[in-house]
Every structure is written in structure tokens, then in C-alpha cells.
Amino acid sequence: MIKYTLICDADHEFEVWFSKSSDFDDQAPKGLIACPYCGSTQVEKGIMAPNVSTSRKKEAAAIQRQKAMTMMNKAAEKIRKEIAENCDYVGKTFASEARAIHYGEKPERAIYGEATPKEAADLHDEGVGIAPLPNILSPKGKSKAN
Numbered sequence: 001m002i003k004y005t006l007i008c009d010a011d012h013e014f015e016v017w018f019s020k021s022s023d024f025d026d027q028a029p030k031g032l033i034a035c036p037y038c039g040s041t042q043v044e045k046g047i048m049a050p051n052v053s054t055s056r057k058k059e060a061a062a063i064q065r066q067k068a069m070t071m072m073n074k075a076a077e078k079i080r081k082e083i084a085e086n087c088d089y090v091g092k093t094f095a096s097e098a099r100a101i102h103y104g105e106k107p108e109r110a111i112y113g114e115a116t117p118k119e120a121a122d123l124h125d126e127g128v129g130i131a132p133l134p135n136i137l138s139p140k141g142k143s144k145a146n
């Protein structure tokens with residue numbers, strides 16, 4: 001059995017099963033195939049939709065995701081490196097260090113480290129300029145502050 005998508009002269013699309021591929025060519029010129037919507041026997045083979053199976057589609061999507069992840073990881077790695085090279089890791093003392101720098105008790109420098117959500121909120125309220133660092137962008141800190 002073979003399925004064809006057919007189209008009539010009034011642009012109706014419909015599907016017809018044939019026992020073999022030559023059936024259409026035999027039957028259509030004799031007016032044996034009629035459009036189920038308008039009865040027209042002027043029918044042609046429609047454009048076949050590309051027959052991509054669901055698993056193939058899933059596979060392609062997985063490959064796309066993998067590519068995106070690789071790109072993201074590469075970009076993140078670059079940023080991580082940049083932060084590690086240009087900023088001082090202060091670990092859990094981040095809040096007090098950030099505060100000390102903000103109030104001029106310590107020289108201005110770029111730091112990164114860990115802060116609890118409460119500490120982060122307090123710093124924000126005090127006007128200390130901090131920005132959350134997504135995990136993926138956090139360098140593995142050298143624990144020189146601990």
C-alpha cells in the first residue's frame with residue numbers, strides 16, 4: 001500500500017491509498033479518482049511532505065541543544081577565566097570586603113565571593129555595587145581568604 005496526498009483543481013488536498021504506485025497513473029486519467037470535497041476528477045499528486053520520523057527530529061533537536069550548551073560553556077569558561085584573573089576571590093567574607101571597599105576602608109578592587117541572599121540584599125540596600133554571578137560563571141575560587 002502506498003499513500004498519496006492528492007490535490008484537485010479546486011485546491012482541495014486529500015489522501016488516497018493505492019495498492020501500488022502505478023495505480024494513480026492508471027486511474028487518474030480515467031477519472032476514477034474523485035475529490036471527496038467537490039467530486040472533481042481533475043486531481044494531481046500533491047507535494048510530498050518530507051518524511052522525517054519523530055526520533056530523527058528528536059535526535060536533531062538534541063544535537064542542536066548540545067551545540068548550544070558547548071557554545072555557552074565556552075563563553076562561560078572565558079568569563080570565568082577573566083573573573084579569576086582580574087578579581088580577588090574573598091570567599092565567604094565577600095559581604096564585609098565589599099562593604100569595606102565601598103566605605104573606603106580598603107582600596108578599590110574587583111572582588112568576587114559568596115554572599116547569602118540576606119547579605120546580598122543588605123549590600124544592595126546600602127548602595128554597595130554588587131552583581132549576582134550565575135553558578136556557571138563562578139570561577140572555582142582559591143580559598144586564600146579562608
Ligand SMILES: [Zn+2]
Pocket residue numbers: 008009010011012035036037038039040
Ligand atoms: Zn476538490
